[in-house]
Structures are given as structure tokens and as C-alpha cells.
Amino acid sequence: MRILEGIGEIAAAQWDGCAGADNPFLSHAFLSALEESGSVAADTGWLPRHVVVEDAGGTAIGAAPTYVKGHSYGEYVFDHGWAHAYEQAGGRYYPKLLVAVPFTPVPGPRLLLHPEAAAGTRDQIVDTLIEIARQAGLSSIHVNFAQADECTALAEYGFLHRLGQQFHWNNAGYATFEDFLATLASRKRKQLRKERQAAAAAGITVRALTGSEITRRHWDAFYRFYLATADKKWGNAYLEKDFFVRLGATMGDRVVLVVAERDGRTIAGALNLRGTDTLFGRNWGTLEDLPFLHFECCYYQAIDYAIAHGLKRVEAGAQGVHKIQRGYLPVATHSAHWIADPALRRAVDDFLRRERPAMQQEMAALAEHSPYRQAGEG
CATH class of the missing domain: 3.40.630.30 (Gcn5-related N-acetyltransferase (GNAT))
Structure with missing residues (x-):
């Protein structure tokens, strides 16, 4: 395991071997542009702590874009209410650990695996994330805009599943x-x-x-x-x-x-x-x-x-019900949240148990306003 204090500490080919080519926001070049421009840095509330798993030969076989956050801005999965409630109760919500692409509400893998990664590599990444949080006394870990199967795997580690929605156009x-x-x-x-x-x-x-x-x-x-x-x-x-x-x-x-x-x-x-x-x-x-x-x-x-x-698709970013009338229909997005404090975890779990069905109902209701022709319409 390696913890990087900047994306520049790993060769682009090594990182991209895990990130793949499908999603440009996970690329070494994109993350590097954020860090080298100063948009992502400790003084902006984003402290890079990228997790990398290497094999015996030093080849990266797993990675996660990871940051210690001093606030919740630029994330698009809103937990300000959780932070406020916890701090009102005497807790300290910040700093927290975030696995995501800064300022980018684009769904995609967050636990990045090389095609030839050994079995258990994803488990190593998750174990390391939890160890970082525990050793540093961080309140929580948030894996934002992850894939649904990642959230299912993270649930085995006690992560809570949250649903969101976006609007995508399909060709x-x-x-x-x-x-x-x-x-x-x-x-x-x-x-x-x-x-x-x-x-x-x-x-x-x-x-x-x-x-x-x-x-x-x-x-x-x-x-x-x-x-x-x-x-x-x-x-x-x-x-x-x-x-x-x-x-x-x-x-x-x-x-x-x-x-x-x-x-x-x-x-x-x-x-x-x-x-x-x-x-x-x-x-x-x-x-x-x-x-x-x-x-x-x-x-x-x-x-x-x-x-x-x-x-095949256009993903138009976060929010915007007005997109439906332009042919962009609602789709679910996923995030996973690990909470250190048992009391806060119970409160967040209760909130998410009520939020998930409400979100599913909202997406179903919005889909009824689809602009596409129904059978028999002109």
C-alpha cells in the first residue's frame, strides 16, 4: 500500500492502468490539472491522500482518488445537514475522508482496479481507507458518485448506501x-x-x-x-x-x-x-x-x-428538472458513507432509509413527464 500526497507521486501510466480510459475525469491528467493549478490543495480544503495498491513488482493494481476534506463544498452529494447536526451535538464532523473526483458530479468507478488485479485488491483499498480514517480520527468516509456494485461491496464494511439522481440523454x-x-x-x-x-x-x-x-x-x-x-x-x-x-x-x-x-x-x-x-x-x-x-x-x-x-449517452451533470423536457431522463446515482460515531451512524442510517424510497418515488414521478411520444401520440 502507498498513500500519495499528490497525484504527481505516481506515473501517469501506472494510475491510468487502474483508472482505464472510459471516464476522462479519473485520468491522471485531469486529477493532475486540478492539483497543479492549485484548485485542489490543502489551502482550498482538499488535501490529497490517494490510495494505491502495488504488486510485488511495483506495478499499481488498485487505486482510489482520495482527499481529506475540511468542508463539504464542491462534492454535489450534500451532507451539510449531517455535519451541522453532529456539531450541534458536540461532535467534530470535519475533517472527513472523501473518495471522489473534485468538483465533478460524474458517476464512475471509485475503487479503481487494474484488469489483472489480484483477488482482494478492492478489499485492501477499503481496509486502507478505514485505517486512514481511524488513525487520523476522521469522522467519516464518503465515496461519491460510485457504481452501484461498489456500494453493494462497501455495505459489507458498514458503509451506508445513498441514492441521488441525475438526468441523462440516451442515443x-x-x-x-x-x-x-x-x-x-x-x-x-x-x-x-x-x-x-x-x-x-x-x-x-x-x-x-x-x-x-x-x-x-x-x-x-x-x-x-x-x-x-x-x-x-x-x-x-x-x-x-x-x-x-x-x-x-x-x-x-x-x-x-x-x-x-x-x-x-x-x-x-x-x-x-x-x-x-x-x-x-x-x-x-x-x-x-x-x-x-x-x-x-x-x-x-x-x-x-x-x-x-x-x-451512446450525454450526461448533463447535477440537478436540473428542466432537462427532462429536453430529452434527458432521470437516472439513479449512488454514494456510500462510513460513519465512525455509532450514534451519528444510526441517525444517518435512519435518514437514508427514508430518503431512498422517497428518491425512487421522485424519479418515477419525474419519468412520467417524459417528452417522448407514447403509443398512439403524434
Whole structure:
């Protein structure tokens, strides 16, 4: 076992051998861009403590992106209420241990295993996480946006399972955007066409850039958009400008940057990363509040790109019931939580036992508002 104080302490090929190529956010390059830009560091409340399992020859066969956290911001699985209740009762919730990708609500594996990992490697990772928490006196371990089977395995160690939801678009083999529209109910189909036409009517040109097509000028503009959106929504920008520049330099072939331009000036942008079969929507921003521009840049352009490149899915990120009417349907997300204090564990367990069925009912209710045509509809 090794505990890394930074992702730079392991070779990219070693880490990526465990992370795989499907999910770009788990890659050494992405995690490195976060750390080297200063977006993820001790003074921002993210202390890297990555867990790595090596075989006798020194090859990494298992890993987990791990951080000691001094707060719960940038996680998208909200436990502020747990922290407040515990501290009101005299406990100390922070620091805690988090296994996740910072600022990234993208589901995927969190206990990363090399294809040739020995049996028991995942158990070694979990044992190490619990040992870190116990030795350091941490209140809890949180494995966010994990896979369902990981949560099942973690339950054997006393982790509690939490359900969340996101909205994803699935490609049913469409050849064009019009093919997708043809699957919608007539009223919804007209609505989407109207929204797309509104952006064009405003004299705006929208295009998707990738690789060398994205220049420093684009990143400078996008960072301004990001700051403007962060100021409106959160009042706190987590990501440093250098993060986006590093992302373009090291992962440009996996970046899909949608830009909206008018009169030669870039006025809005949406950042996506491309996986093996999925386009992941991440950040959006604009300097002008124009009707439907957000929908065009974030949702419709992503669908266009996925269809053109034969991708199976678009994952549009956290929250946003309005996504349903744009063809993105609710799906479950999963996280697992280990609580050291028995009293707090019982309280959280009771809360999750009530939250899970409520979340399932909510997803079922939202699915009834699907914009897709039912049998007999036009």
C-alpha cells in the first residue's frame, strides 16, 4: 500500500492502468490539472491522500482518488445537514475522508482496479481507507458518485448506501437531430425547435471545438464566463484559470468546448469532456442572458455532437428538472458513507432509509413527464 500526497507521486501510466480510459475525469491528467493549478490543495480544503495498491513488482493494481476534506463544498452529494447536526451535538464532523473526483458530479468507478488485479485488491483499498480514517480520527468516509456494485461491496464494511439522481440523454441510434425530435410528442417537438431557432434568430453562431481548435483566446473567454456564472450561483469560483489551460494542453483531444459567437465575439461557452461512449457536460457560462442560449449550448449541441460521433449517452451533470423536457431522463446515482460515531451512524442510517424510497418515488414521478411520444401520440 502507498498513500500519495499528490497525484504527481505516481506515473501517469501506472494510475491510468487502474483508472482505464472510459471516464476522462479519473485520468491522471485531469486529477493532475486540478492539483497543479492549485484548485485542489490543502489551502482550498482538499488535501490529497490517494490510495494505491502495488504488486510485488511495483506495478499499481488498485487505486482510489482520495482527499481529506475540511468542508463539504464542491462534492454535489450534500451532507451539510449531517455535519451541522453532529456539531450541534458536540461532535467534530470535519475533517472527513472523501473518495471522489473534485468538483465533478460524474458517476464512475471509485475503487479503481487494474484488469489483472489480484483477488482482494478492492478489499485492501477499503481496509486502507478505514485505517486512514481511524488513525487520523476522521469522522467519516464518503465515496461519491460510485457504481452501484461498489456500494453493494462497501455495505459489507458498514458503509451506508445513498441514492441521488441525475438526468441523462440516451442515443437510440439517431442519424440526425431531427430523428431524435421525431421521437418526441408533437408539442415538445415544436418547443425544442422554437428554442433552437431563437438562438439563431439572435444572430448567434454556435459551434463545438476540440483539440487544437481550442486556443488560449477561447480559454480566456471561457474563464470569464465561468467566473460570471459562479458569481451568480455560488459566489465562489472553485477552479483556477490555470486548470482550464492545463486541461486544454494535456487533454485537448477529449475536450469538447461549445462556444457561442456573435459579431466575432465569444459570448458564452459550455465545457464537455468525451469518454469512450459518453459526452459529459461540466461547466457553462455566459456574459449575456439570452433566451434559450443555455439550452442550445449545454443540451442541444451536446446531443448534436453525440449523434454525429456515435456516442451512446450525454450526461448533463447535477440537478436540473428542466432537462427532462429536453430529452434527458432521470437516472439513479449512488454514494456510500462510513460513519465512525455509532450514534451519528444510526441517525444517518435512519435518514437514508427514508430518503431512498422517497428518491425512487421522485424519479418515477419525474419519468412520467417524459417528452417522448407514447403509443398512439403524434
